[in-house]
Every structure is written in C-alpha cells, then in structure tokens.
Amino acid sequence: MLKYPPLEKKRNHIIQWLLLSLGILMISCSSDNGSSRQGPRATSAEGYRIETQPHTITIRSTGELMPYESVELRTPVAGNVLRIHFNEGEFVREGALLVEIDSRTWQAQKRGLEAQLVSAQSELKRRKRLLEIEGASQENVDQAFATVSDLEARIEELQVRIDLANIRAPFSGTLGMRDFSPGAYLSQGEMITRLVQTRQLKINFDIPARHAAIAQKGMEVMVISSSSSDSTFARVYALEPFINANTRNLRLRGILDNEEQKFIPGDFARVVMDAEQNENSILIPTESIISELNAQVVYLVRGGKAQRREVEIGTSTRGRVMILDGLQEGDTIMLTGLMGIREGSNVQIRNLNQEAGR
Known part of the structure; x- marks a missing residue:
C-alpha cells in the first residue's frame, strides 16, 4: 500500500513555496524601481x-545666353524677289545689301514724275515773274506752287518704296536660313531671315533679394557653358529696377566677348559671383x-x-x-x-x- 506524508508536512511545503515566490517578487520590484530611477537612456x-x-559668399545661378542684337528681317514692301545677295549662315557688315525686291515699276513712275516736276517748276517761275508785272494773280502762283509740292511728295514716296525694296543689314552679324528663291513673291511683313550679333553676347541671371545691395554695374562674374564647359568672364551692365515678387530674385544682365564663338545664343550657362567677404x-x-x-x-x-x-x-x-x-x-x-x-x-x-x- 502507498504511504502519504502526514498533513503537517504538506502544509510546511506550501508555506516554503509561498515564501520563495514572495522573495522573488520583491527582488523583481526592487530591480524595476532602480531602473525607473535611472531614467530613459541617452542618445x-x-x-x-x-x-x-x-x-567668401559665392552666389551661384543659372543664366541664359542671348545674342547682343537679334532681329527677324521681314519684307517692308510686297513684290517679287529680283536678286538675293547673301548666303545662309554668313557674316555680313552693317548696311550690306541682302535682298532686292523688284522696284522697276516704281522707278519708272519716279522718272515720269521727275519730268513733270521740271515743267511745273518752270511754270512756277514764269508765274512769279508775271506776278511782279501784274501779268498773273497770286492765285495762279499758289496753284503752280501746289502742283510742284504735290509732285515732290509723290516722288519722295516712290523713293521711299524703292529704298525699302533694297533690304539691307541693320547691323553687323550672322544671317540665318531663308525659305524662298529669286522670283518668289513676298507679301509685306513676310519673313526673310534672322540676323544675330554673336561676337558679343548678353547673359541674364538672377540673384537672391538678400544680395541685391551688393549687385553693382561693372562687377565681373564667371560664366561656364552648360554644353561645352568653356568659361569666361562677363561684366554686369544692367540691373532690373525691382525685385520679382514671385521669386524674390533680382535680375542682372551682363555682356561677354565671344570672338572665338565658344558660346551659342540660347544655351544655358552657370554663373558664379563672389558677393562679399565675411x-x-x-x-x-x-x-x-x-x-x-x-x-x-x-x-x-x-x-x-x-x-x-x-x-x-x-x-x-x-x-x-x-x-x-x-x-x-x-x-x-x-x-x-x-x-x-x-x-x-x-x-x-x-x-x-x-x-x-x-
């Protein structure tokens, strides 16, 4: 038969187990309190x-290269193209003849009016002499004078048309392409070609408004081409008189030499400007x-x-x-x-x- 321990012995085992559990719990609480007193770990x-x-405060910006001068040449008068005096892409001097519009009709009209003018001037002189001897009235003289003035005005108008028919370069520069041939009829205002001056270029760039006080005419900035990485210096010659309300930037414009044609109008460039030493x-x-x-x-x-x-x-x-x-x-x-x-x-x-x- 199995023998069981007496009841008193079971009670003692239970008490010992409870005391052991209580001790472990007290030690754990004491450890937690100590950790709380140490606070969160430092980063x-x-x-x-x-x-x-x-x-040295350096301002960096992006600028746009522009030709020093640029114009779209358009026909000032309508007519047929008589002669073309330029090659596409070539450099021309100021005043060079580029295109002749047929003006022979106007030249003929001018010669006829000039002949009439000679006769009218003679008639005016004759009537003035008659007026001195009372052989003509002042009204006759005034009519002769009006005829001379009208002929002179008509001749001058024809001369203007003849001059406009000879289209010339308004400044020295490089010509663009053309889309017409000799004999073509060009309406007034029709595109002939573009003329740009590229031996000098302009560059527009912006700086933050907080540096506006140090921007001055004559200061130099470095310009670096975004396409070829060639660099040169530009001289600031103009400043906008106001700060852009949207960007809070001030626009500056510089000029740079481009004799070697390293820079192309329309390209972007990096601009580096030493603003001040702090x-x-x-x-x-x-x-x-x-x-x-x-x-x-x-x-x-x-x-x-x-x-x-x-x-x-x-x-x-x-x-x-x-x-x-x-x-x-x-x-x-x-x-x-x-x-x-x-x-x-x-x-x-x-x-x-x-x-x-x-």
Whole structure:
C-alpha cells in the first residue's frame, strides 16, 4: 500500500513555496524601481561646436545666353524677289545689301514724275515773274506752287518704296536660313531671315533679394557653358529696377566677348559671383540640418538635453551651409542620432567637431 506524508508536512511545503515566490517578487520590484530611477537612456551622437571663420559668399545661378542684337528681317514692301545677295549662315557688315525686291515699276513712275516736276517748276517761275508785272494773280502762283509740292511728295514716296525694296543689314552679324528663291513673291511683313550679333553676347541671371545691395554695374562674374564647359568672364551692365515678387530674385544682365564663338545664343550657362567677404561667418555641416515643411531645423545640445532650433540658411559650399540667423559661436549641435530625436531628449555627445562619416 502507498504511504502519504502526514498533513503537517504538506502544509510546511506550501508555506516554503509561498515564501520563495514572495522573495522573488520583491527582488523583481526592487530591480524595476532602480531602473525607473535611472531614467530613459541617452542618445549617443556626434557633435559639432560652432566657431566663426572667414568665408567668401559665392552666389551661384543659372543664366541664359542671348545674342547682343537679334532681329527677324521681314519684307517692308510686297513684290517679287529680283536678286538675293547673301548666303545662309554668313557674316555680313552693317548696311550690306541682302535682298532686292523688284522696284522697276516704281522707278519708272519716279522718272515720269521727275519730268513733270521740271515743267511745273518752270511754270512756277514764269508765274512769279508775271506776278511782279501784274501779268498773273497770286492765285495762279499758289496753284503752280501746289502742283510742284504735290509732285515732290509723290516722288519722295516712290523713293521711299524703292529704298525699302533694297533690304539691307541693320547691323553687323550672322544671317540665318531663308525659305524662298529669286522670283518668289513676298507679301509685306513676310519673313526673310534672322540676323544675330554673336561676337558679343548678353547673359541674364538672377540673384537672391538678400544680395541685391551688393549687385553693382561693372562687377565681373564667371560664366561656364552648360554644353561645352568653356568659361569666361562677363561684366554686369544692367540691373532690373525691382525685385520679382514671385521669386524674390533680382535680375542682372551682363555682356561677354565671344570672338572665338565658344558660346551659342540660347544655351544655358552657370554663373558664379563672389558677393562679399565675411570674417565672422557661421558654417555648419549640411548633415546637421533637418528640412521640415516650412523651416530648416538643427538640434542644439545644452546640459545633456536636445533643443530644437530653427535657422535661416544662406549659401552652401563644400558640404557646409552658411547660417544667417539662429546660431551663435560656442553652440554645440548634433550631427548624428537625429532620427527620432525630440525636444528635451537626453543626449551624450562623442567625437566633438568630427563630421559624421569622415
């Protein structure tokens, strides 16, 4: 037969088990309380202590190259093309004859009127002499004078048409293509070709409004072609008298020599302009800046706590961004550990003034 322990022995085992469980529970609670007293763990981050330094503010922009002069040559009078005096794509001097519109009819009319004018002038002289001896009235003289004036006006009008029929280059430049041949009939205002002056070029570019005060006529900027990477210098000769309300930019216009024809009108170019030298600039690594919806933010570290700070940024160069407002010399900012950081978070800085990943 099986033998069972007495009831008293079972009671003792239960009491021992309860005491053991209670002890384990008390130790666990004590450990949890200790952890609570230590507080949340600090975020380990690399930091950057701000120091002022000399910095040349460089403005970079994109410009559009334009011919110094450009015009669409159109027929000033209608008529048949008698002769073409240019080759497509060639350089011509100012005043060079390009196209002759048939003006022979007008020339013939002019010669007939000139003959009538000679007779009318003789008649006017005769009537003036008769007026002196009272052989003619003043009215007769006035009629003769009106006839002479009318003939002179008609001759002048025909001469204008004849001159307009000889289409000339209004300035020196390079001609474009043509889409007509000798004998073609051209209506008034019809396109002949385009004439552009490319030995000098203009360039339009914009700078931020905050740099408008330093923009001056005569200052030089570097121009780098986006197509060929050729570079040269342009001289600013004009500034818009207002800032664009939409872009908050000021437009400048420069002129550059293009004797070697390295730059092509219509191309885009990079523009680099040294604006000013600032001896006490604040530059911080780009990786320290967090871009939010309407703000640029960095996190300062003070007393082991993270502090959110909005900053106003300026120009950037070589992995650095110039800070215009929001920071001062001696501040320490976070370079790493920014993912999930919040205002008031505990931060432990390591590797001060060593940029992340370098």
